[in-house]
Amino acid sequence: MNRSCSRVACTSDAVATLTYVYADSMAVLGPLSMSHEPHSYDLCVRHAERLSAPQGWQVIRHAVLGEAGFGA
Template structure:
């Protein structure tokens, strides 16, 4: 496997995005894969990034690259 693995249990796919949480503002932020792994973030593959949902009352912020 090239790159970092997806953080989901039993997933063997390569991560393409990084998920972080802002608990104070009830937000889940999904952006491009961070340059290095961070202990309080989760790296997700394409499938798990697309299926991401958040608890009721939370916002999901998805950063996308324009012009890609």
């Protein structure tokens, strides 16, 4: 399940998947999805840790229990 980070010019392996919920002004970051989803973004550790959302938006970070992952 090796996929690259979705950020332009980044060739690092993705470890997390970012999805936006526009209706709720929310960015949801979780473990890498099993397959690529067309309306989501795969991020490497560096970009997942640095993720920020527009002012007024909420960022939800989901992590798998027992795993040291992004933002840990």
